[in-house]
Structure formats: C-alpha cells, structure tokens
Amino acid sequence: MERQNDRNTKRDFRNSIRGYSHYVYLMAKSRWAGWMERKTARLSVAGVYVLFGTLLFSFGSYCIFLIFHGFWGNNSLSPKLEPMRQVKTAGYRAGPAPSDLNQQDYYEITRFEMQIDSLCRYNPVQYDSIRRARPGLLDSIRMVSNYYESNYKNKKNGK
Numbered sequence: 471m472e473r474q475n476d477r478n479t480k481r482d483f484r485n486s487i488r489g490y491s492h493y494v495y496l497m498a499k500s501r502w503a504g505w506m507e508r509k510t511a512r513l514s515v516a517g518v519y520v521l522f523g524t525l526l527f528s529f530g531s532y533c534i535f536l537i538f539h540g541f542w543g544n545n546s547l548s549p550k551l552e553p554m555r556q557v558k559t560a561g562y563r564a565g566p567a568p569s570d571l572n573q574q575d576y577y578e579i580t581r582f583e584m585q586i587d588s589l590c591r592y593n594p595v596q597y598d599s600i601r602r603a604r605p606g607l608l609d610s611i612r613m614v615s616n617y618y619e620s621n622y623k624n625k626k627n628g629k
Contacts, residue, residue, distance in 0.1 A: 576618045583611050 510518060586608065590597045601608065 576615070579611060579615050579618070583615065586611075 513521065586597070586600070589600075
C-alpha cells in the first residue's frame with residue numbers, strides 16, 4: 471500500500487509543470503554527469519588535478535584582470551554622452567525651424583502644454599496613450615516654446 475502511494479506521488483509530481491521541469495533538469499544533470507565521467511575516464515588522477523588547476527588558474531586570472539581593468543584600465547570603450555540635437559521619430563522628417571512665431575501661436579502652444587500637464591495629473595491613462603502614439607511631441611512643444619521665448623527676449627532686448 472505504501473509503495474503504491476509513493477508511485478502515485480511521483481506520478482502527480484511529474485504531471486505538474488514545476489514537477490516536470492524539475493524532472494527534466496534532473497535527467498539533463500544525470501546525462502551531463504555520465505558524459506563527463508566517460509570523457510574523463512581516460513585521465514589519471516594526476517591528469518584530472520592538472521586539468522582542474524589549469525581551469526582554476528585561467529578563470530581566476532581572467533576575473534582578476536576584469537577587476538583591475540575596471541578600476542585602472544583604459545576606458546576608451548565607455549560610451550560618450552552627447553546632448554540630443556533633434557528628436558527623431560520613425561517615418562517623420564523634420565522640416566526647417568519656423569522663422570518667426572507670432573504671439574497667437576505661442577499662446578496656443580502654451581495652452582496645449584498646460585492641457586497636457588493637467589491631463590497628466592487627472593487622466594494618466596490618456597496621457598500615456600498620447601505619449602505612446604506621438605513620441606517626441608512633448609519634447610517638440612517644449613523646444614518650440616523655448617525657441618519663441620529666446621527669440622522674444624532677443625527682440626525685446628534689441629539683439
């Protein structure tokens with residue numbers, strides 16, 4: 471009776487996904503161990519120690535090399551960060567910058583920017599959908615308003 475319950479438990483264990491993955495893992499581990507044993511059967515005990523020492527030395531020295539290279543090595547492979555010059559969207563070609571914006575355009579842009587900001591607070595789902603549908607829109611709006619403000623200040627100061 472006890473033996474039959476033990477078989478049912480093993481069968482139930484293999485029927486679940488977790489149990490089956492564990493079973494596959496144990497089978498792969500067993501096959502790997504058998505293959506390694508067949509391959510190293512020809513080596514003597516001293517040969518196994520030499521092989522193990524060689525692998526240990528090579529991996530250890532490579533780890534030490536990586537540690538020292540991280541602190542004192544040549545960092546020419548590290549990425550150079552540059553400011554973003556223009557927002558690029560797939561399938562969209564940017565035209566020339568507007569030569570002159572009037573007060574009405576600036577008013578509409580700032581009003582739209584305020585609407586988007588309030589939308590972010592009160593309806594974040596719709597705000598995220600706009601950001602996904604039009605990547606770079608908010609950056610472009612900010613760039614245009616900064617462009618207008620800088621030109622307006624230059625005209626106001628007489629530059």
